[in-house]
Amino acid sequence: MSTQSLLPELPSGAAEFGRKLVEHGWLIPTMAPGVNGLSEDAERVVAGLNRRAGQIARAMPESPALRSLRFPPVNGQELLQRTNYLTSFPQLVGAVDVFDGDSRDHRALLESVDSGERGWRDRLAPSDLVLVPAVCHSLYPHLQGTIADGEWYELTGECFRNEPSEDPFRMVSFRMREYVLLGTPEQALAHRDRWLAEAQTLLTGLGLTVRIEGANDPFFGRSGRLLASGQRAAELKFELLVEAVPGRSTAVASGNWHQDHFGGEFGIRSADGEPAHSACFGFGLERIMLALVARHGFRLADWPADVRNALQG
Amino acid sequence: MSTQSLLPELPSGAAEFGRKLVEHGWLIPTMAPGVNGLSEDAERVVAGLNRRAGQIARAMPESPALRSLRFPPVNGQELLQRTNYLTSFPQLVGAVDVFDGDSRDHRALLESVDSGERGWRDRLAPSDLVLVPAVCHSLYPHLQGTIADGEWYELTGECFRNEPSEDPFRMVSFRMREYVLLGTPEQALAHRDRWLAEAQTLLTGLGLTVRIEGANDPFFGRSGRLLASGQRAAELKFELLVEAVPGRSTAVASGNWHQDHFGGEFGIRSADGEPAHSACFGFGLERIMLALVARHGFRLADWPADVRNALQG
Structure with missing residues (x-):
């Protein structure tokens, strides 16, 4: 039985899904395309996802070392330069x-x-201000120096990427919850892969059909294509994909091994004196929320009881 | 007994307090002046304040009508024009x-x-994007048309105001929790005044010494001085002030009666066909959190038990 026959209101395309989300009050259009307000139910789902992710993190054996920090949506322009974002993704940048x-x-x-x-x-x-494109970027300048044997952070915050779209999954302003590890290459890889598995279990438990695939970031321009295929070949990035709109996959979370890209640039050294490797796992909070709406329908009260329970406080 | 003698580490000035907040990990400097990350304890206090405010709202008799919405930190530039922000506060504006x-x-x-x-x-x-300076501004375009008899909203979100400072209370990027009412002049005024009283009770219960004073916004330029004194004379704005740093008052919350400023501009009409009046009450979440640190010290675990209990989940 297809999702479509269960939920006759469900979308055949992303733009139509966007219109229905507005109609049913899940999204509130603003004066800017690609920027949406959210309803109380939408925020309830986002809060539930944050809570579940936090519970998963705190059930891991290393959780006593977990530190939760919070960074605002703006930062200094130097950050865009030193993370290489201006070189790799100029098309997504916002400066103030x-x-x-x-x-x-x-x-x-x-x-x-x-x-x-x-x-x-x-x-x-x-x-000198810019908008932050990825929550973990704000963390790295703070960690300059020698870190403990594997440092582990939980971050939730606003991201800006200049890609206005009719597709409700592609927001200009959105929130990400990230789990970031800094340490040895082995620790970074293990962190990424464990979170890929944990997140797949979480999202599957919420009723989504999720597959994990190798991926690349949208590097800019011709030379960007080389970077993208290099990233894919080195298996640095994996995404969790759902088919929220029939026939079209959407990445709702991703796990990234940065190797020593940030450790080297920001002078973060492991206990052994080497530039720290880092890995992050990021949940796209609005995207997962929307995928759940696509799956379970526009009335939160009608979602399956186990899904609602899992997302409850 | 003065706070100072109880807490010998406490600040004699705002900049010194800022340095101590960083030293004790409450604030995390970023690559931009006036933009700070927050520690887990700081976020715990902010979450507690949000929860308490929500409980107060839900204990009010009209609470079944309360709607909670969420807006992102950016919006369209038209918003700055139509709220008159560009005219009144150009010095605080951020555009992307x-x-x-x-x-x-x-x-x-x-x-x-x-x-x-x-x-x-x-x-x-x-x-076409700008940074949002006040959370309630994003709400008004959404309400165009005739509203019910008194509509009431709860909003939490990021605000941007370009006033970098060494004073940790004056952040460029900060969060506000707002309660906004649209309706008749009487409803708007009653809403503002009730929240001023409720918030004073809340903050006093958390150990702060709070006084309520008439105030004005920092209107720009020479003609702005007239607007400011007009606002004061008409008693449109009141602030909750605390003396977090000895000898210097800081506004940590404010109640504003906008008369029909937003109702008129955004075509929001009361049931009687008149432009709706509006009032908002805003909690400066980071400012209250910092005032509590100044009052109770740099170790959350050492704060009075009743304060910690009131802020707990």
Whole structure:
């Protein structure tokens, strides 16, 4: 029996699913494409996912070493440079302009606005601030120096990626919950692979059909294609994919081995003096929530009892 | 007995308090001034404050009508214009630049970066996105049309205000929990005043010494001074102030009656066909958390049992 026949309202395409999510109140459109508010039920599901992930982490034998930190959605522009994000994913970057003029400049600014000119934006000036594209990036500068034998972090936060779309799964502003390990190559790999398995079990238990596949990031441009195929060949990135919309796979979580990319750049050294390796596992919180809606329907109260229980406080 | 003698490590000034917060791990500096990560304990306190505020709201007789929504940290630039934020507070605005070039532009971008030029930022282009300065602003466009007899919303989210500072209470990126009412003038005023009283009781119960004072927003420029004194004279804004650092008051929450400012601009009408009045009450979550640290010390485990209990899940 197909999901479609169970849930006649379900979407045949991503844009249609997006319209139905708005109609049923799960998503609230804002004044920007690809940016959505969420209903109370949507937030309830997101909170439940965070709770379940936290429980899984705390059931792991190393959990006494787990540290939970929180970083805001903006950071310094240096971060985009040192993580190589500006080199690899310029198309996704967001940087912040501010107004640093006086009253006269302000009058000119408002006149541009009133006359409907786009030019008012040129009257703002670049600041040193950028929007953070991945929660774990904010962590690495903080860890400079020699770390303990395997450090392990839990992070939840806002991410920005400039890819406005009609596809509700592809939000410009979204939240990620990440588990990040820094240590030896073996520790990093084991961390990534364990979380891939744990997350598959979690999502399967919530009724999703999930498969794990090798993947690559959307590196920019022609040279980016080489980086992407290199990343795939070295098996650095794996994604958890669901078919939320018939015939179309969506990645709802991913596990990444960064090798010593961040450890080297940010001067993070393992106890043995070598640049630390790192791995992160990230849950795409809104994407998983939407995949659950696609699977179980638009009325949270009608979701299977075991799924609702698993997501409850 | 002064707080100072109880807690010898406590600050004599805001910048010194900021350094101690970092030293004790409550704040984690990032690559941008005025932008801070938070420790697990800090987040525990923030979560406790959110929970307490939610409990207070749900104990109010109208609570069946309360709706909880969630909006992301970015929105469309039109929002800054239509809320009048660009007119009143240009100095606090953040707008988002993105890269929309090709491979050649990308090479030029990276060359600017490598040569250490600030010019690379000029190679980005304005997008339609801005950072949201107050959580409730994202709500109003959603409410266009005629509302029920008094609509009431609970919102928690990220705010951006471009005022980098050494003062840890003045963050560029911070979270606010807001309770927003739309309805008649009487409903709006009653909402604001009830929350001012409820929040004072809550914060007093957590050990803070809180006073309520008339206030004004930091309107920009010379004409802004008029707006500010008008706002004060009309008694539209009240703040909850604490003396977290000796001799210096900090606003940790505020109640605002917007009259029909947002109702008129966004075409939100009360049942009687008039532009809806609105009022919001906002808790500055990080500010309250920091005021509690200043009051009870740098070790959460040593805070008074009743305070810890009140903030527990």
